[in-house]
Amino acid sequence: MTPAFAAIALSAAAAVGAAGQDESPLDALTAIEGYWEIDPGEASAEEIGEFTCQNAPLRIDVSDDRRRYTSVRAGHEETTATAPILAELPDFPAGPAFVIQYDGEARLDPDGAPVVWLLVMAGPDGFYWIRRDWLGDGQFRRTALRRRCPETNIS
Secondary structure, eight states: OOHHHHHHHHHHHHHHGGGOOOOOOOOHHHHTOEEEEEOTTSSOHHHHTTOSTTTOOEEEEEOTTSOEEEEEEOSSSOEEEEEEEEEEETTOTTSOEEEEOOTTOOOBOTTSSBOOEEEEEEETTEEEEEEGGGGGGSSOOOOOOEEEOOGGGOO
8 A cells, every 4th residue: 555545544444434444354355246225324315316226226346357446327327337446445534444545536635636545345235435524533434325226127
């Protein structure tokens, strides 16, 4: 891991502190593969929109060499996003995690740099995102939980 990503891991660990869970043998890069939706218990209907298992699930894959992340959002307009996997954080306090920066990322952090994302597994059937620039403010900020779609619910 490069010094820059070691710093991400340390700041993230400080930011989550007690929010972490017990150590787990879960491998984030293996566990993340599958279909996902936004957990309706953590977001409004407006935020969820069509991002459900029945309407527009998100399919996530990791390349065999564990260097590339790909997500495909189904629905009336299928969209694909890809990213290099910049670092693996198997011992991240909140759960196994990895770091990506989307190819062509247009969102910018407050310093004007493209956003870097930390994907944290909240267990085998859930994950959330933390932006690198959210780590330094002393608050535990993250996206709404994404939960795994039951295979029988995939449209």
